[in-house]
Amino acid sequence: MKVLVVGSGGREHALCWTLAASPLADALYCAPGNAGIAQEATCVDIKADDVSGLRDFAVKEGIDLVVIGPEAPLVGGLVDELSAAGIKAFGPTKAAAELEGSKGFMKDLCARHGIPTAAYRRFDEADAEAAKAYARELGAPLVVKADGLAAGKGVTVCQTLEEADEAIDAMLRDHRFGEASAEIVVEECLIGEEASAFALVDGETALLLPSCQDHKRAYDGDTGPNTGGMGAYSPAPVMTAELEEQVRREILQPTVDAMKAEGRPFKGVLYAGLMITEDGPKLLEFNARFGDPECQVLMMRLMSDLLPALVACCDGVLKSFDLRWYVESAICVVMAARGYPGDYMKGEPIGRLDKAGADNDVMIFHAGTKLGDQGRVVSNGGRVLGITALGNSLAEAHDRVYAAIDEIDWPGGFCRRDIGWRALSSGTIPSED
Structure with a gap:
């Protein structure tokens, strides 16, 4: 099999190191890779979020399986594009990746299906004061989360209500995480x-x-x-x-x-x-x-x-x-x-x-x-x-x-x-x- 791993981090190096040992892997590529991955796979100069570029490379090279490491190309619909081109891809579709791409969607899904999680409410840019009022209803400590992808940094654990106010303003009014914090989730601290x-x-x-x-x-x-x-x-x-x-x-x-x-x-x-x-x-x-x-x-x-x-x-x-x-x-x-x-x-x-x-x-x-x-x-x-x-x-x-x-x-x-x-x-x- 010809395998393409997408990403450039430690996770992707670990995946390439593991897949390189498979007798089924005749050829292994990684886009874009890094200095360590280059010892395991052929690195390709295509960014992990370049959906069309990755699709075109996979088609041209006759890739049998694409293994997608990071979240951005998943949320961006890479699996959908590859599947439409007839290429097998390991990872969720854009619609399924919303489990990670939107914390609000994830919390709502849990509420609808009785999956145990923390009490929460969602707020957008017009609701900063309502978010602060809900924070007082929960009491400190509490958690403020950017709804979208923020490279693992969009979560603030607030030990005081003053910290909660600051986090809410930073996300909703100062747009600390850009579009990722156009909406937030305020939830109890477990x-x-x-x-x-x-x-x-x-x-x-x-x-x-x-x-x-x-x-x-x-x-x-x-x-x-x-x-x-x-x-x-x-x-x-x-x-x-x-x-x-x-x-x-x-x-x-x-x-x-x-x-x-x-x-x-x-x-x-x-x-x-x-x-x-x-x-x-x-x-x-x-x-x-x-x-x-x-x-x-x-x-x-x-x-x-x-x-x-x-x-x-x-x-x-x-x-x-x-x-x-x-x-x-x-x-x-x-x-x-x-x-x-x-x-x-x-x-x-x-x-x-x-x-x-x-x-x-x-x-x-x-x-x-x-x-x-x-x-x-x-x-x-x-x-x-x-x-x-x-x-x-x-x-x-x-x-x-x-x-x-x-x-x-x-x-x-x-x-x-x-x-x-x-x-x-x-x-x-x-x-x-």
Whole structure:
């Protein structure tokens, strides 16, 4: 098969690394790719949101399967364009991708079909004062979310009503996230422990993948601004087998059924961001693709060939399919450019990557990188590297991943030093010493 992966981040590097090992993949391309992906696939200079350009390339090259990584081309209708051209695509249609593209649509779907989530209301630009009044009705803490795509940064957890007022004004009146915040969702703040649940979906069946836990905040101790994700680990001990089955039964499968019933059958990866509350699991958000950096830890633990599973999703035959996973734990730690998620420098050289990745149980997934002068890897984004390690225990994976990070020569980079702290046996945040 000729396979095209769309995207340029750590998630796409992990997918290319996994698909490159499939005996079914005769040729592997990635658009646009990055410096690390270039070691696994032929990189094509087409942006991930260039729907027509990607379609034309796929037709010209006779691509058999397109695997779409990021959310923008999904929401932009890439699957629809490819399908119309007779090309198999892994991912939801534009109508189904609205589960991620509009937080308001997702919340309304949950309300219509009894899927457990936080209390909420939707507001547009004319309703800023009404949004503030609803915030007072909920009380602090509460959450203000941009309705549309905001690169993982459109969510503000407000500890006070004053912070809520500021967040509402920033989104509705100052247009902090452009069109993405022309409408917002104000919702109650759920209390508990977060976890991520992923399922492969073929329009009817949801095949649950191993549990993960992401770390959204920029700094140690879950402090600082929200980011696209600073690290992840799998499995997440909070997700017991019983709880996983409850999530599948009460959240994932009902959502798949609801989307089919509403004429938007969902195919691809359905990601549920969860809060494990005293009243059971509740939905925080849906994504219509693999998470980043959760994809990295999942691919490290995957024993089976991924490619047949993706084809089974496209063909609607997932019901009789299964995947095998290594029992080892995996941790991914993101190295980001200093200043992220705010302003940051690009073009900084990154050294000693070969030494950092010398351990067979360590993989360095590139996210925001490119090749600079003399073929040197340089930074080219906010989240730049996803150092990922396996271990017989989470503690072993933790030690292995940070040992690899300490080998990397990049003064302009930073990372959290506490990824996985909730699941470590001590239950405390490890020190940086």
